[in-house]
Amino acid sequence: MEDLALKDSWLQEDGDKEDENNILDPEIVDQAESPDKELMTINMGPQHPSTHGVLRLVVTLSGESVVKCIPDIGYLHTGIEKTAENKTYNQALTLTDRTDYLNPLINNLGFSLAVERLLGIEKQVPQKAQVARVILTELQRISSHLVWLGTHAMDLGALSTFLYGMREREIILDIFEKCAGVRMMTSYIMPGGLYADLPSGFDTDVRNFLAIFKKKWPEYHTLLTNSELWFERTKGIGALTAQEAISYGVTGPILRACGVKYDIRKMFPYIGYETYDFEVPLGKTGDVYDRFMVRMLEVPQSIRIIEQALDKLPEGDWMINDPKIAPPKKWQIATNMESLIHHFKLFTEGYKPPAGEVYSRVESARGELAYYMVSDGSNKPYRMHIRAPSFANLQSMPLMLEGRSNFADIVSAIGSIDIILGEVDR
DSSP: OOOGGGGOGGGOOTTSOOOTTOOSOHHHHHHHHOTTOOOEEEEEOSSSTTTTSSOEEEEEEETTEEEEEEEEOOTTOOOHHHHHTTSOHHHHHHHHTTTSTTOHHHHHHHHHHHHHHHHTOGGGSOHHHHHHHHHHHHHHHHHHHHHHHHHHHHHTTOHHHHHHHHHHHHHHHHHHHHHHSSSSSOOOEETTEESSOOOTTHHHHHHHHHHHHHHHHHHHIIIIITOHHHHHHHTTSSOOOHHHHHHTTOOTHHHHHTTOOOOHHHHSOOTTGGGSOOOOOOOSSOSHHHHHHHHHHHHHHHHHHHHHHHHTOOOSOSBOSOTTTSOOOHHHHHHOHHHHHHHHHHHHTOOOOOSEEEEEEEEETTEEEEEEEEEOSSSSOSEEEEEOHHHHHHTTHHHHHTTTOBTTHHHHHHHHHTOOHHHHHO
8 A cells, every 4th residue: 555654745855846835935945955055944833922813924044034034824714704794784793893802992983984884874973972982992092002012012021011001901991891891892883873872980980091091101101112121122123114114005003103194093084083183103214113102102192082082072862863773772662662673673684775885994003994895785795895904014024024134023023013813814
């Protein structure tokens, strides 16, 4: 009987057919065979520590220098986009929480704005819901940046920063829990407004958090911003030029660290951002340190926006008054048969936007998050595609590493991109 083990590609003799699954660049293979160059190719990942998710990197080194770096993705693939096309619009909303799981409320918002545009109800969403959306999404941005800062610092040896970041984030999650009943995967922002009214004491809770946080935030700068050790691990590492970042479709803090003033809240305002006074921090060199500083300076701007929104948070409805789109209130269901029928049909059949297509974008904690949605007039999206910033930003990693960085700098570069693999593999 033929020995099948001899057919394994890793046992092939020189001159045999190359492994068809070899993802190495032929040029790199040629260099490795060159007698005057000694290259080593290693796997980094897929495991969560340091790679911020199940990201696999195939890294070719010449000594300590990175010659080639190939991100290999797909280990977390969930098929969320295709799954959404087999759900009603309200059911598909819950899937958006699970793409970027540190950014669920902004995911909810991007999806909801796309559906509202399909339905033609953007201008009918109550003002209370619009202002509350601003407050909630900016709190979400701060929460996400705290996780980024804690994990990025921990990657580079500053372990205590992670604990401090989680301490402040817990207060934000407490606020989300009061609103939605859960700390993550909230599905609280939905087409037409909010899932439920803001809880009693919401204004006080947010103001109390801001009072605490504004005292704590300078301590993070004390820990890292002017640290010589932090300089050594971040300055001049993984730098991108503005032209390189633009050509690779990079957005968010990475693009702004290159000096490009591109923020969806300013360029294409939504939910009233044009009425808020805030600035867009920019870097100069586009290296790991500049990305760090851009995010650090974004947090006070989010605080500034939240304070303005709290001052003009009105009373009133939190959901559009249309029983074909929004669930009737509970007291109406208990007293009115038509409301009960609307409720039943809404949660069994959903609503049917007119046929058409929309592209709706928001500024997530990681960059431009957009939903391309096509309606064929049925109760399910015919096509839903997510323009995920983590996916686009990850493409730039080989560019910032190859020929520019050492092996020890790879972890620093990954942390500075702030990728979420659930969004990359969606």
